[in-house]
Amino acid sequence: xxxxxxxxxxxxxxxxxxxxxxxxxxxxxxxxxxxxxxxxxxxxxxxxxxxxxxxxxxxxxxxxxxxxxxxxxxxxxxxxxxxxxxxxxxxxxxxxxxxxxxxxxxxxxxxxxxxxxxxxxxxxxxxxxxxxxxxxxxxxxxxxxxxxxxxxxxxxxxxxxxxxxxxxxxxxxxxxxxxxxxxxxxxxxxxxxxxxxxxxxxxxxxxxxxxxxxxxxxxxxxxxxxxxxxxxxxxxxxxxxxxxxxxxxxxxxxxxxxxxxxx
Numbered sequence: 001x002x003x004x005x006x007x008x009x010x011x012x013x014x015x016x017x018x019x020x021x022x023x024x025x026x027x028x029x030x031x032x033x034x035x036x037x038x039x040x041x042x043x044x045x046x047x048x049x050x051x052x053x054x055x056x057x058x059x060x061x062x063x064x065x066x067x068x069x070x071x072x073x074x075x076x077x078x079x080x081x082x083x084x085x086x087x088x089x090x091x092x093x094x095x096x097x098x099x100x101x102x103x104x105x106x107x108x109x110x111x112x113x114x115x116x117x118x119x120x121x122x123x124x125x126x127x128x129x130x131x132x133x134x135x136x137x138x139x140x141x142x143x144x145x146x147x148x149x150x151x152x153x154x155x156x157x158x159x160x161x162x163x164x165x166x167x168x169x170x171x172x173x174x175x176x177x178x179x180x181x182x183x184x185x186x187x188x189x190x191x192x193x194x195x196x197x198x199x200x201x202x203x204x205x206x207x208x209x210x211x212x213x214x215x216x217x218x219x220x221x222x223x224x225x226x227x228x229x230x231x232x233x234x235x236x237x238x239x240x241x242x243x244x245x246x247x248x249x250x251x252x253x254x255x256x257x258x259x260x261x262x263x
Contacts, residue, residue, distance in 0.1 A: 076144045106134075
């Protein structure tokens with residue numbers, strides 16, 4: 001007959017069980033503490049870790065540090081304009097302070113995005129601080145390369161709503177740089193503001209000669225109606241004529257060449 005477990009034995013087993021449960025509780029507490037520590041560290045890693053998602057409130061801090069410390073060679077592929085207005089303003093101000101002699105700034109823009117006066121104003125503003133600009137038919141994504149230090153890019157290629165990541169891995173930075181340089185070699189220089197104005201003036205006079213109203217000319221050239229009227233008035237003053245018909249004749253006599261441009 002098997003002897004039953006006596007009272008003292010039950011007490012020892014219960015005490016052992018209590019100790020093991022306490023060890024488990026202590027282990028759980030320690031694991032929670034480790035997880036909290038990792039979470040805290042992760043929040044402090046964006047500038048120093050290889051590829052880290054950038055939270056919205058971290059973008060300005062990271063950008064400011066990169067603009068201060070990265071090699072002064074900046075390459076950008078643009079997909080949409082003013083996607084991060086505050087960050088862009090910070091970059092614009094810093095690069096203007098650095099000056100053309102101290103920083104090399106290049107950007108590739110999408111021709112299919114240059115369809116408004118606001119887009120062209122953006123391009124011209126950056127050209128004024130020395131940005132070297134080219135355009136391709138359509139850019140597949142956007143990113144900025146900060147020398148050989150880092151890349152800021154959407155989290156997923158071409159998905160501008162996927163958030164941003166900072167890439168520190170040297171191989172990835174080299175791949176982005178090689179891609180940018182290949183696209184740069186195949187893209188076209190963006191005409192200067194003066195050249196675009198000259199072309200617009202010629203087109204404007206031709207459209208006037210076709211009998212189009214100001215509203216139609218504005219739609220055709222992608223300008224505001226007030227801008228069209230200002231340009232017509234300026235051209236009339238430049239050619240010293242009083243009517244639009246006389247302007248057409250004056251331009252025709254000039255051979256519709258560069259003299260159709262004012263300024």
